[in-house]
Amino acid sequence: MDIFGQRSLFTKIDKTSTCLGADALRDYLSNPLTQCKEIEQRQEAVKELSQKPEWNIRFLANAKSLELQDKSLLTNKLSVDFPWKLVSTILIVIPVINILLLTLAILKDFSPVFLGVFLAFSIISLLVVNSKYSKQLKKAYSVVNLRSEQYSRFSEIFQLIEKEAFDTALNKNLQAKLTHPLASSCIDKLSGIKRNLDNGHTPLFGSIANLLFLWNLRCTVELAKLMNLLNEHIDNWFEAFAEYEALISLGIFAYKNPQYNYPVCREDIDSLQCKDIVHPLLDSGKAIGNDFTIGNTKNICIVTGANMTGKSTFLRTIGVNLVLAMNGCPVGAEEFAFRPMHIFTSMRTSDSLSDGSSYFNAEIKRLKSLVETLEEKIPLYIILDEILKGTNSTDKLEGSRLFLRRIMDINTDFSCIIATHDLPLTDMAKTYPENVSNLCFELDEKNGELISDYKLKSGVTQTMNALRLMKAYKIID
Numbered sequence: 001m002d003i004f005g006q007r008s009l010f011t012k013i014d015k016t017s018t019c020l021g022a023d024a025l026r027d028y029l030s031n032p033l034t035q036c037k038e039i040e041q042r043q044e045a046v047k048e049l050s051q052k053p054e055w056n057i058r059f060l061a062n063a064k065s066l067e068l069q070d071k072s073l074l075t076n077k078l079s080v081d082f083p084w085k086l087v088s089t090i091l092i093v094i095p096v097i098n099i100l101l102l103t104l105a106i107l108k109d110f111s112p113v114f115l116g117v118f119l120a121f122s123i124i125s126l127l128v129v130n131s132k133y134s135k136q137l138k139k140a141y142s143v144v145n146l147r148s149e150q151y152s153r154f155s156e157i158f159q160l161i162e163k164e165a166f167d168t169a170l171n172k173n174l175q176a177k178l179t180h181p182l183a184s185s186c187i188d189k190l191s192g193i194k195r196n197l198d199n200g201h202t203p204l205f206g207s208i209a210n211l212l213f214l215w216n217l218r219c220t221v222e223l224a225k226l227m228n229l230l231n232e233h234i235d236n237w238f239e240a241f242a243e244y245e246a247l248i249s250l251g252i253f254a255y256k257n258p259q260y261n262y263p264v265c266r267e268d269i270d271s272l273q274c275k276d277i278v279h280p281l282l283d284s285g286k287a288i289g290n291d292f293t294i295g296n297t298k299n300i301c302i303v304t305g306a307n308m309t310g311k312s313t314f315l316r317t318i319g320v321n322l323v324l325a326m327n328g329c330p331v332g333a334e335e336f337a338f339r340p341m342h343i344f345t346s347m348r349t350s351d352s353l354s355d356g357s358s359y360f361n362a363e364i365k366r367l368k369s370l371v372e373t374l375e376e377k378i379p380l381y382i383i384l385d386e387i388l389k390g391t392n393s394t395d396k397l398e399g400s401r402l403f404l405r406r407i408m409d410i411n412t413d414f415s416c417i418i419a420t421h422d423l424p425l426t427d428m429a430k431t432y433p434e435n436v437s438n439l440c441f442e443l444d445e446k447n448g449e450l451i452s453d454y455k456l457k458s459g460v461t462q463t464m465n466a467l468r469l470m471k472a473y474k475i476i477d
Contacts, residue, residue: 021245049251360390
């Protein structure tokens with residue numbers, strides 16, 4: 001349906017620079033929202049971001065500088081474990097004794113006895129502590145070096161989000177994930193602990209600070225506490241960042257397409273009503289708009305037309321615009337009102353050499369999945385392009401008829417658009433006039449050539465062009 005791949009909706013929208021943002025955008029487009037409240041919230045967020053072009057540019061520039069293409073580096077949580085009560089006591093008692101002994105030595109004019117007692121106690125204490133907690137100290141230094149470098153790159157972009165004024169609910173909620181606690185402050189604190197640990201490993205300062213205050217152990221305890229806090233909130237922070245990156249892509253799409261209009265999401269209408277709808281991936285100067293309505297009662301539309309008249313493009317036009325609409329984006333239509341439902345397509349089913357599935361078998365599995373989804377009472381938009389192509393014409397026609405009758409018998413709301421070359425299939429509109437309608441794309445002859453105007457018309461096509469094309473290319477006489 002042109003959602004992913006080359007020259008797809010994803011490539012047209014995508015402005016992300018990190019794997020986190022790209023994954024979030026893929027998830028948006030793969031799983032469109034199906035609740036009006038959620039769609040309206042995202043739509044308001046997209047509108048707001050579309051009106052912040054300068055902020056978007058700063059955000060994307062910062063995101064690009066992250067050079068983040070492997071999210072496992074961030075999602076693997078690290079921690080430093082301690083017997084907290086014992087270590088807390090050690091960090092109070094030993095430094096106090098050290099200070100008292102040093103004070104006595106100073107008061108006694110650096111008496112060798114008192115100075116010796118101080119040095120002996122402080123050195124032995126430091127050696128015992130370092131021996132006891134050597135594993136934690138080594139791990140702390142490794143953790144702080146790794147995480148400080150990775151997380152510090154996010155400090156500036158987190159601050160950018162934290163300081164921006166948002167008015168819409170979704171943008172505020174995402175921002176709140178970064179402010180309780182303040183993400184940039186926690187990351188800056190991590191950088192501070194790294195500097196302190198680095199200082200603790202210098203010959204002069206490190207020797208004095210560790211003898212007196214068990215400096216490295218103290219920094220390690222601070223790091224352990226901070227890592228617990230980071231591990232608790234880091235997923236929310238990166239999730240918020242990723243969603244902002246995806247939402248900004250949607251906002252920029254809206255900003256760059258002022259000719260598009262925001263759709264209306266309603267639960268109480270026929271499933272889809274659109275006016276002058278065009279395919280968002282076509283050049284605006286070349287795209288031909290069409291009006292289209294399909295309901296939950298007269299809910300099967302059979303589209304016929306000769307080759308290259310626009311049937312498949314029309315199906316993709318409906319599908320792509322539905323994906324945009326259910327992601328809060330403006331759509332390529334003058335008017336677009338819809339009831340949100342899941343989207344099911346069967347348009348480019350392919351063979352699978354790995355599991356031995358033929359094209360036909362793969363499509364049968366797709367149609368079986370469709371029936372099972374309807375049986376689970378999940379409302380659907382169904383978009384089918386020339387189903388059962390891998391069998392003979394008699395089986396194909398009868399199979400298509402029986403399939404449409406099968407889904408009509410399931411008591412679940414759906415709207416189905418099916419393109420076909422099997423004109424007898426359109427007789428179902430006579431048999432089931434309350435459910436089935438026919439639309440078509442026609443050919444007009446101009447200067448001896450058959451040309452399509454790509455306009456959707458009521459009824460069944462009266463023109464075909466396969467033989468004309470074969471003669472034009474001198475395949476047949």
